[in-house]
Amino acid sequence: MKIVVPVKLLPAPEAARALHDELRGVNDGANRVSEVAFTTGTMREYALRKLVYTELRERGVKSAAAQQLIKKVIDAYTTLRANIRAGNLGKKGSKRRIKAESKPIVFRLDAAQAYDHRNLGWDIDAQTVAITTMSGRIKGIPFVCSPKQLKTLAQYRKGEADLLRKDGVWYLYATCEVPEAEQYEPDGFIGVDLGIVNIATTSTGYQAAGRELNRYRKRQLAFRKKLQKKGTKSAKRLLEKIRRKESRRAKDLNHRISKTIVTEAERTGRGISLEELKGIRERVRLRKPQRVALHSWAFAQLGDLIVYKARRMGVPLVFVDPAYSSQECAECGHTDRLNRIDQARFICRGCGVVAHADRNSSHVLARRGQAVWDAGRKSHVPATRPQV
Secondary structure, three states, rough: OEEEEEEEOOOOOHHHHHHHHHHHHHHHHHHHHHHHHHOOOOHHHHHHHHHHHHHHHHHOHHHHHHHHHHHHHHHHHHHHHHHHHOOOOOOOOOOHHHHHHOOOOOOOOOOOOOOOOOOOEEEEOOOOEEEEEEEEEEEEEEOOOOHHHHHHHHHHHEEEEEEEEOOOOOEEEEEEEEEOOOOOOOOOOEEEEOOOOOOOEEOOOEEEEEEHHHHHHHHHHHHHHHHHHHOOHHHHHHHHHHOOOHHHHHHHHHHHHHHHHHHHHHOOOOOEEEEEEHHHHOOOOOOOHHHHHHHOOHHHHHHHHHHHHHHHHHHEEEEOOOOOOEEEOOOOOOOOOHHHHOOEEEEEEOOOOOOHHHHHHHHHHHHHHHHHHOOOOOOOOOOOOOOO
16 A cells, blocks of 8 residues: 655755755746647657657756656646546536646646656665755755654655655655555444534544534634735735645544544444545535535545555445435434434434434444445355265
């Protein structure tokens, strides 16, 4: 299983200037390669390399970086075509799709750039790296990370690392190939109901309320509007300072929620039944005041964190269809729109059971997860002997 370990670089002023020039140089080269690929219609790496490699070397881009940025351009156009085929940019003839198809892909001058063993060296014991730039090889750049991350780097680092500059700080995001734990046979499943009022509710009784985070987001939204309206230099500096604060807070909360859920599943020997929420933003229709909460919440992030932690700990995980799970009774299976009285209350019209709505949904998802697991489980019945 691949994971990404971020480390913070502490370059000297001269080294920082060289890294700055390197990042701008390779991304400027990527924009040139993108222009050539779009103009000529060349979307194969080898063919494109023959057209642009010499020009990139003349620009001062090193050999390994030139090959990596050509691959970056090809990957960007592959992703664009996939999004067009999937309809993510609208139907044929839509303004958004026409805009995407009518011009070359443009890379930010501070966009991340990949490096591998040819132009990046690690000294884990000394906690330094060496990077080949357009100005030459820069050795002995210190980096800092937690002891756990350092151990992971020493044991499992494999493949490329991305260099990027974020909020004036330099980072390397290193790829590590971590072995997965052996998956055990689950003794039942824990259903996880995801939402906005309650971020996560499990069938074992755990509930992560979203009240604090939602209130914080509302305060931040009002604060940003106030600063944007003011428009002074100090207001703009403050906007720049706080722009990622909300996302960091939400990610930290998602990490804690996912860890609690996966740890509980491992401790009790059960699996996790997670609802498939792909495309929820396109399916759900809400009033304008509710859209901010829906689009601000990191649905995919929490799901990805649960999946990643479950795979590392060997916890079985299945995705189930969440359709009508909020209207289905976990006791008798009766499904009716009127069962859901309001956001918090569930009263079954069939058997009369009264329950918390999210708690009821989590039990429904747990039952569906067990059904999905049973349907895909390998048979353990001994093979029959041939009849004589």
